[in-house]
Amino acid sequence: MSASSAGTTTRPTAYNWCRSQSWTPSAVVRPAGVEELASVVQQAAARGGRVKPIGAGHSFSPVAATDDVQLDLGTLTGLTGIDRQAGRVRVRAGTRLSALGPLLGAHGLALANMGDIDRQTLGGAISTSTHGTGLGHTGYSGMVTGLEILTADGRLRRVDAAHEPELFEAARVSLGALGVVTEVELAVCESFLLRAEERAEPIDETVARFRERSRTADHHEFYWFPGSGVGLTKLNTRLPLGSGLDPLPPLRTKVMDGLLANGAYELMCRLGAAVPRTVPVLNGIACRGLDQRTYTDVSYNVFVADRSVRFTEMEYAMPLEHFEEAFAGLREICAGMFRDGRGVSFPVEVRTAAADDVWLSTAHGRDSVYIAVHRYHREDPTDYFREVEDLFVSLGGRPHWGKMNTRDAAWAAQAYPHHADWCAVRDAVDPQRVFTNAYVDRLFGS
Ligand SMILES: Cc1cc2nc3c(=O)[nH]c(=O)nc-3n(C[C@H](O)[C@H](O)[C@H](O)COP(=O)(O)OP(=O)(O)OC[C@H]3O[C@@H](n4cnc5c(N)ncnc54)[C@H](O)[C@@H]3O)c2cc1C
Incomplete structure (x- = not known):
């Protein structure tokens, strides 16, 4: 799915990793930075269009599918901050997990737990509740202590437990339906x-x-x-x-x-x-x-x-x-x-x-x-x-939100105690449903 540098390409068909899902975006845009990203989102919102970020395309479900603008975040990569005392780092959301291990290791730090593979982007992994194994550890989203998210109005918001806490809670796992996560703050441990x-x-x-x-x-x-x-x-x-x-x-x-x-x-x-x-x-x-x-x-x-x-x-x-x-x-x-x-x-x-x-x-x-x-x-x-x-x-x-299932919104509402809270945050930050697709609509309503 990725273009080699910043820019816009048209691709007839996109596929996920195992080619079980295919879709046809109207355009694939790889913004050079956050300013260009904001302008792409605002333009799509102004014409009543849709935008869907994609990470590494490693979901089995159609969670990343769109028939409108697909956002490739391959330029938003790397570590942007380290707070050793607090045991926290800031990472751009397009960073592959494969890059994150060595990047953190160079500073004597590590992710406390990881899944089976590391091809995913950090943004993609947290959006679907990706996890590894171990009862002493949560999945990736449980390690998230703050986020930077660009919402449909073109605003870049820094959210955490103290600032816009409801958006923070909702965006820690969002299926890409609340906005574009540009940066993630993570709790890390010693190597x-x-x-x-x-x-x-x-x-x-x-x-x-x-x-x-x-x-x-x-x-x-x-x-x-x-x-x-x-x-x-x-x-x-x-x-x-x-x-x-x-x-x-x-x-x-x-x-x-x-x-x-x-x-x-x-x-x-x-x-x-x-x-x-x-x-x-x-x-x-x-x-x-x-x-x-x-x-x-x-x-x-x-x-x-x-x-x-x-x-x-x-x-x-x-x-x-x-x-x-x-x-x-x-x-x-x-x-x-x-x-x-x-x-x-x-x-x-x-x-x-x-x-x-x-x-x-x-x-x-x-x-x-x-x-x-x-x-x-x-x-x-x-x-x-x-x-x-x-x-x-x-x-x-x-x-798993990134894997095959046939669930619907009625089922999700009784399975998740915060389903209605999540939907309320979605109504507040994306009333026009710029970031939706058919899969999200099936699970959370249109
Ligand atoms: C071979 C293989 C092994 C796997 N192993 C595991 C495992 O061990 N544990 C596990 O839990 N899962 C596993 N998975 C599933 C995988 O971790 C998830 O599906 C994950 O979401 C894929 O990440 P991605 O970067 O490819 O995201 P994509 O599939 O590209 O996107 C997933 C979702 O994230 C959204 N998204 C991506 N980036 C952003 C962003 N910056 N802002 C907002 N939304 C965004 C997309 O819109 C989409 O909704 C595996 C999958 C494969 C193919």
Whole structure:
């Protein structure tokens, strides 16, 4: 989606990362700076048009889609301020998370937690409530202590808990529907290392120990290939910087992450998509290829990985206490699909996050388990995702805003205690709906 420098281009079709969504913006504008950005927004508002920022295009849902002006914020990058004493930094919203790790590391600082990949922009990650794993940590939006946001009237507002607190709360997760976030103030911590222990074990043991491990480990997650009896667990322990590095040798990859970035696995997925009855055998082979690893590296090298085999994804956050019921129900759904010859080749991923107070955070008000289901990008995910979504919603689940879901505004109003507050802020700062799209309208009304 990005143009190489500031300017306007017309692009016939835009796609998200896995090409499951496509849309046709009337123009893609890459403003050189905040002044030009304000003028683009004001012009669109004056003609009754629409504007939609895009980050790295890594959402599975159509959250970044528009048929009017798409704003590429690729020029708004870099660190703009560091307050070591307060443990806070200011970062331009177009900065990729991949750049942020080394940028902070140069000052002895780090993000306390990260997700699976670092291709996203900071603005995109906070807008959809992106998260990693660990019950001692929130998602990215929970780390936000202040924001600079350009609203539909062309005003650049600096908001935090003391200045326009309602806009601040609403904009910490906004689906890009309240304005353009230009800069983010984040709480950060001292640089640290992570020791990763990855291993395969019987899935029943993984499930039985999930809650206890999630409480005792700094960061715990696991993967499960539907239909298999194997749980692939990952436990990350935080260590001080001086503890000594023991990184993976260049040709050895992380257990799961190596697989998901692997050409042979892509071929297996293709075969499974073409001949579904081969999937159980292929899943067994995929599990057998995964052995044990222990390594220690700087935090951002351990948190994130490559994902080059493309897939579609749906992920729901549920109250942690529903984990066992949710996972047992998912296993039943998968077993039924295998019985019907509709095997699922891509692994399920299970993570946690601490409760936070961000209005539209998927972990708002409750410690949460996140269960993510995937399908290889050449397979139709509809049946599988629908069955799993029904189950997860029945257990109080909330979908990741950047991943597939079929929720609507009536559902969102009862699932989020601050839904009406968020809508009131939207009415105040964007009465003309300059920043909306069909997806936002579905979830928050037009
Ligand atoms: C391979 C892969 C792995 C992933 N792993 C994880 C994971 O581990 N954890 C997790 O929680 N999610 C994960 N995701 C989902 C991903 O983190 C989110 O969808 C995220 O929003 C993508 O960031 P982006 O920069 O690509 O944003 P985009 O998809 O481009 O945009 C997302 C939303 O942010 C808005 N937006 C972007 N920039 C701004 C701005 N400056 N101001 C206002 N609004 C803005 C857009 O309008 C849009 O509404 C993954 C996705 C992929 C494809």
